[in-house]
Amino acid sequence: MxxxxxxxxxxxxxxxxxxxxxxxxxxxxxxxxxxxxxxxxxxxxxxxxxxxxxxxxxxxxxxxxxxxxxxxxxxxxxxxxxxxxxxxxxxxxxxxxxxxxxxxxxxxxxxxxxxxxxxxxxxxxxxxxxxxxxxxxxxxxxxxxxxxxxxxxxxxxxxxxxxxxxxxxxxxxxxxxxxxxxxxxxxxxxxxxxxxxxxxxxxxxxxxxxxxxxxxxxxxxxxxxxxxxxxxxxxxxxxxxxxxxxxxxxxxxxxxxxxxxxxxxxxxxxxxxxxxxxxxxxxxxxxxxxxxxxxxxxxCENCGRLFLPFSSRTKYCDRVCDEDTGASCKEVAAREKYAAQVKADRARQLYQQLRNKYQMRCARAQGNAKMREDYNKWRDTAQKAMVKYQVGEMSFEQFAECIQIP
Known part of the structure; x- marks a missing residue:
């Protein structure tokens, strides 16, 4: 042959x-x-x-x-x-x-x-x-x-x-x-x-x-x-x-x-x-x-298979590991890392819950400019409070009280 x-x-x-x-x-x-x-x-x-x-x-x-x-x-x-x-x-x-x-x-x-x-x-x-x-x-x-x-x-x-x-x-x-x-x-x-x-x-x-x-x-x-x-x-x-x-x-x-x-x-x-x-x-x-x-x-630290890393710091490959979404190991790892960070950070989790709740309220009130303006002001205040919490200028209890939806 x-x-x-x-x-x-x-x-x-x-x-x-x-x-x-x-x-x-x-x-x-x-x-x-x-x-x-x-x-x-x-x-x-x-x-x-x-x-x-x-x-x-x-x-x-x-x-x-x-x-x-x-x-x-x-x-x-x-x-x-x-x-x-x-x-x-x-x-x-x-x-x-x-x-x-x-x-x-x-x-x-x-x-x-x-x-x-x-x-x-x-x-x-x-x-x-x-x-x-x-x-x-x-x-x-x-x-x-x-x-x-x-x-x-x-x-x-x-x-x-x-x-x-x-x-x-x-x-x-x-x-x-x-x-x-x-x-x-x-x-x-x-x-x-x-x-x-x-x-x-x-x-x-x-x-x-x-x-x-x-x-x-x-x-x-x-x-x-x-x-x-x-x-x-x-x-x-x-x-x-x-x-x-x-x-x-x-x-x-x-x-x-x-x-x-x-x-x-x-x-x-x-x-x-x-x-x-x-x-x-x-x-x-x-x-x-x-x-x-x-x-x-x-x-790869996600799938365990060999790959050629872009740099010495690269830990995940580009193979598709989630067939439902088409996401690669690199994307899945980043998503899981972010999810772990969110879960570990009670303040960020609380902020996201309240933000989603406020956004749903605005979505049900289409055309209400006053509500949208109030939401934007609340979001700015909450984000500033988040920074203070992250640098230790505010406790979690103080942060939670500060970002409550009006």
Whole structure:
């Protein structure tokens, strides 16, 4: 399987693409944080359970797609498409950057048979057969790969459109196509997913250990000089760093066209992109880049996840933590801090209660200019009294008596 996902680093920005000329820009660190934020283990267990359920199953020679899809709970390609749909949706919600990386990996999975057939097609077209097979065997191999390429294409469309059918899939269903090869392809795709999830789950643990000695300490605050720490780790820790660095053998370098920000319309540039079917290897490359630039990571005091703080005083990240309001950890923390201050400050709480009561009275008396004028005078008096209370010139009892509504 050839790598279809490309990553390019440019300062504190990274570009992720899936084989074409267009890439998406993300802040450096997006892949590292995405790897840590997604809970991969449950998906690995689901995939393994699904694989066990279909191990040794005989899909038969005559069952058709309409027949199989009429019982989705036992239809393997329905189950695999549903699994991918749920996993990819979760990843995209947590980390759009890692979702792009995952999409590139899955493109390579779905289109592997197209790529595998290329040397055999070349052998027939050129007349130079370096495949080690006879001409008849090359024909048979192409027939097999062609069938697998079609079913791989069906699986790609179904996984991406689930639960809807693609137009291509609708035709095959309408033609009552026999689906044994589609079932077999679905299991092969599932095996690729399991292989990916095993790697990313294991690497997630290693990545946490690496970050703990280079970017972020046990107290959740940034560590100094990450680049020097990484060099020391590479020199002294043969097991952890060595295990991760060996993944770089799976990374390929490609000169790729990209469109950087700020360039004139129609202009392009070329850069060194890194490609791999081993996604943890690309994440490890990003981790090294973060250390090389001495970026410092901190642990958000609200959600507990890592982020790149704006300054040493920043304690909260910008991730959305309240789905109902769309508020970020930073916004929620500020709101909770303010609520705590209000609750602790009896004078401010009393002022707000009386102010709200007075405002409701004014709202019920629309057009009463005299009442509005009285409210403004009361508010000015109450705010001045608040200042005196805060600097200790007035007791709470005196303050409460002073701001009573007339």
């Amino acid at each position: 050839r790598g279809k996902t490309y990553v390019y680093f440019n300062g504190k920005t990274e570009y992720i693409g899936t084989g074409g000329e267009e890439q998406t820009a993300y802040p450096l660190g997006s892949l590292v944080f995405g790897t840590l934020d997604v809970d991969w283990e449950p998906y690995l267990e689901q995939a393994r359970a699904l694989r066990r359920a279909y191990t040794g199953v005989d899909f038969g020679e005559t069952c058709t797609m309409p027949q199989r899809l009429s019982e989705p709970e036992t239809c393997v390609y329905y189950q695999v498409a549903e699994f991918y749909h749920n996993m990819s949706l979760s990843v995209k919600t947590v980390s759009p950057a890692f979702f792009d990386l995952l999409e590139g990996y899955c493109l390579a999975v779905w289109r592997a048979y197209d790529q595998e057939s290329e040397p055999y097609l070349e052998a027939l077209a050129s007349g130079v057969n370096d495949t080690g097979l006879s001409r008849s065997e090359v024909h048979q191999r192409l027939i097999h790969l062609g069938n697998q390429a079609i079913t791989g294409n069906i699986m790609e469309g179904y996984c991406r459109s689930f639960p809807a059918y693609t137009e291509q899939m609708k035709y095959y269903i309408e033609w009552e196509t026999e689906d044994r090869s589609l079932c077999e392809t679905a299991l092969l795709v599932l095996d690729y997913f399991i292989n990916f999830l095993k790697k990313i789950s294991a690497f997630q643990k290693d990545l946490r250990a690496l970050i703990g000695v280079t970017l972020c300490g046990k107290d959740g605050r940034p560590l100094s000089a990450p680049s020097a720490r990484l060099l020391k780790l590479a020199e002294n820790d043969g097991e952890l760093y060595g295990r991760c660095s060996r993944m770089l053998d799976d990374v390929h370098i490609k000169l790729q066209q990209y469109i950087p920000e700020g360039i004139k319309k129609g202009g392009v540039a070329a850069a060194t992109f890194y490609a791999s079917d081993n996604l943890p290897a690309l994440v490890f490359l990003e981790f090294q880049q973060m250390c090389a630039l001495d970026l410092r990571a901190a642990r």
